[in-house]
Amino acid sequence: MLIIGELINGMFQDIARAIKDKDKSVIQKRALEQVDAGADALDVNCGPASAKPGSDIRWLIEAIREVTDKPLCLDSSKPQVIESGLEVLRGKAIINSTTADPEKLDILVPLAKKYNALLIGLTISTKGIPQNKDQRLELAAEILAFCSQADFPVEDLYIDPIVLPVNVAQAQMQGILEAIREFKVISTPSPKTIVGLSNVSQGTKSRGLLNRTFLTMALAYGLDAAILDPLDKDLMDSLITAELILNKNIYCDSYLDAYRRK
Amino acid sequence: MLIIGELINGMFQDIARAIKDKDKSVIQKRALEQVDAGADALDVNCGPASAKPGSDIRWLIEAIREVTDKPLCLDSSKPQVIESGLEVLRGKAIINSTTADPEKLDILVPLAKKYNALLIGLTISTKGIPQNKDQRLELAAEILAFCSQADFPVEDLYIDPIVLPVNVAQAQMQGILEAIREFKVISTPSPKTIVGLSNVSQGTKSRGLLNRTFLTMALAYGLDAAILDPLDKDLMDSLITAELILNKNIYCDSYLDAYRRK
Numbered sequence: 001m002l003i004i005g006e007l008i009n010g011m012f013q014d015i016a017r018a019i020k021d022k023d024k025s026v027i028q029k030r031a032l033e034q035v036d037a038g039a040d041a042l043d044v045n046c047g048p049a050s051a052k053p054g055s056d057i058r059w060l061i062e063a064i065r066e067v068t069d070k071p072l073c074l075d076s077s078k079p080q081v082i083e084s085g086l087e088v089l090r091g092k093a094i095i096n097s098t099t100a101d102p103e104k105l106d107i108l109v110p111l112a113k114k115y116n117a118l119l120i121g122l123t124i125s126t127k128g129i130p131q132n133k134d135q136r137l138e139l140a141a142e143i144l145a146f147c148s149q150a151d152f153p154v155e156d157l158y159i160d161p162i163v164l165p166v167n168v169a170q171a172q173m174q175g176i177l178e179a180i181r182e183f184k185v186i187s188t189p190s191p192k193t194i195v196g197l198s199n200v201s202q203g204t205k206s207r208g209l210l211n212r213t214f215l216t217m218a219l220a221y222g223l224d225a226a227i228l229d230p231l232d233k234d235l236m237d238s239l240i241t242a243e244l245i246l247n248k249n250i251y252c253d254s255y256l257d258a259y260r261r262k
Numbered sequence: 263m264l265i266i267g268e269l270i271n272g273m274f275q276d277i278a279r280a281i282k283d284k285d286k287s288v289i290q291k292r293a294l295e296q297v298d299a300g301a302d303a304l305d306v307n308c309g310p311a312s313a314k315p316g317s318d319i320r321w322l323i324e325a326i327r328e329v330t331d332k333p334l335c336l337d338s339s340k341p342q343v344i345e346s347g348l349e350v351l352r353g354k355a356i357i358n359s360t361t362a363d364p365e366k367l368d369i370l371v372p373l374a375k376k377y378n379a380l381l382i383g384l385t386i387s388t389k390g391i392p393q394n395k396d397q398r399l400e401l402a403a404e405i406l407a408f409c410s411q412a413d414f415p416v417e418d419l420y421i422d423p424i425v426l427p428v429n430v431a432q433a434q435m436q437g438i439l440e441a442i443r444e445f446k447v448i449s450t451p452s453p454k455t456i457v458g459l460s461n462v463s464q465g466t467k468s469r470g471l472l473n474r475t476f477l478t479m480a481l482a483y484g485l486d487a488a489i490l491d492p493l494d495k496d497l498m499d500s501l502i503t504a505e506l507i508l509n510k511n512i513y514c515d516s517y518l519d520a521y522r523r524k
């Protein structure tokens with residue numbers, strides 16, 4: 001399970017302010033907290049208020065690199081912002097993200113190849129958000145076909161089914177879970193799968209419970225990676241326990257502590 | 263989801279003492295607590311210390327029937343104890359349980375038919391506990407074939423994959439989950455599926471967390487029923503939330519309370 005910490009994002013007020021004031025200490029503290037809590041990689045997003053996202057993402061990357069070598073997940077809807085980050089990043093990158101649109105794939109797949117980066121592919125296009133499992137599978141197939149033609153290694157591709165909030169798309173949740181399973185069988189070798197977890201509970205009043213319940217179900221369906229809040233201890237307990245049940249870590253009475261010390 | 267409360271069982275000291283002393287109030291209190299917490303049915307088991315299980319189960323049934331009309335799940339490895347209970351039970355019965363052994367099926371399937379009872383079929387036989395998914399499916403097929411020949415309605419059959427403790431059978435857990443899904447496709451109409459949940463955490467130090475994580479995963483695999491502790495609020499929260507994600511109940515901000523009031 002690849003755990004990507006979601007907390008370095010300019011949509012959070014303290015991060016937005018740190019970016020504006022160029023206050024490294026806030027960013028570095030949040031980076032280390034997430035790594036200590038079990039994050040394998042860190043998402044980096046300048047947020048909607050950034051006027052110069054290209055230089056802001058470089059500053060964030062430099063700040064984080066002073067305290068950790070973990071892979072960084074460059075998160076922007078603008079390919080040029082991601083490229084700007086890739087140019088300065090030392091170590092592994094995850095590109096977050098391409099859509100199924102050719103104009104995005106045309107830029108981001110070659111970039112991922114050039115920088116030997118992992119690539120997140122959202123099953124979404126300019127035509128809109130998918131409404132059911134079949135539309136998700138079609139969009140995944142388009143991304144897979146493009147990657148295959150471009151000789152991008154499918155094992156480095158993480159397909160995201162687009163998790164919608166349960167309070168607006170309740171009837172789609174089962175299809176989203178099934179898509180996670182079926183993405184793995186539409187190509188050999190299989191792509192990996194990822195979710196942006198917190199979306200599932202957006203606008204609800206039981207966020208933690210919904211997040212950890214959905215994550216547990218998605219893990220049962222074979223999920224490989226998630227962008228989530230690793231400081232949510234109950235969420236991490238559920239994740240560690242689900243992986244234990246799936247035989248990914250060896251049982252011992254203190255398996256929660258053992259996993260966290262690993 | 264059929265929730266069967268597990269707490270009226272002579273393996274618990276207070277219940278064993280109440281059976282011995284013929285103290286109805288303890289039994290009736292435990293019955294009502296479980297119903298209030300969301301149990302749809304109540305398991306009734308005299309426990310290993312009962313010298314006269316046939317008359318003890320009748321006494322338990324009579325005591326419970328004074329306070330609730332919920333279906334009762336007559337739990338004994340001895341068919342004659344179950345029959346003794348069926349003879350006095352008013353209302354719906356669940357027979358817990360037959361194995362795949364012909365000598366059990368020969369008695370319990372006709373009894374289930376006679377009393378219009380639901381029947382739990384364990385995928386186990388005198389040959390031993392199944393070691394993998396295929397053995398579970400084979401035993402389920404044997405139970406299904408017997409029921410079909412005896413004209414017992416398959417929709418009233420609940421197949422139990424035999425949940426083993428994660429600390430002794432970690433490598434089998436994924437196969438147990440997959441068996442839950444596959445039991446549904448080996449027969450048309452499909453049988454239902456059930457687990458004795460607490461087994462999964464037997465002998466471990468994180469019982470609640472393991473129980474609710476496994477239950478959430480099993481629900482994602484299509485589980486229809488579970489024998490569990492409905493007084494474990496965190497477990498019930500997980501169950502309600504998993505069912506919400508699976509679109510079994512309609513979302514509202516106070517969905518946990520709404521479910522409990524239903």
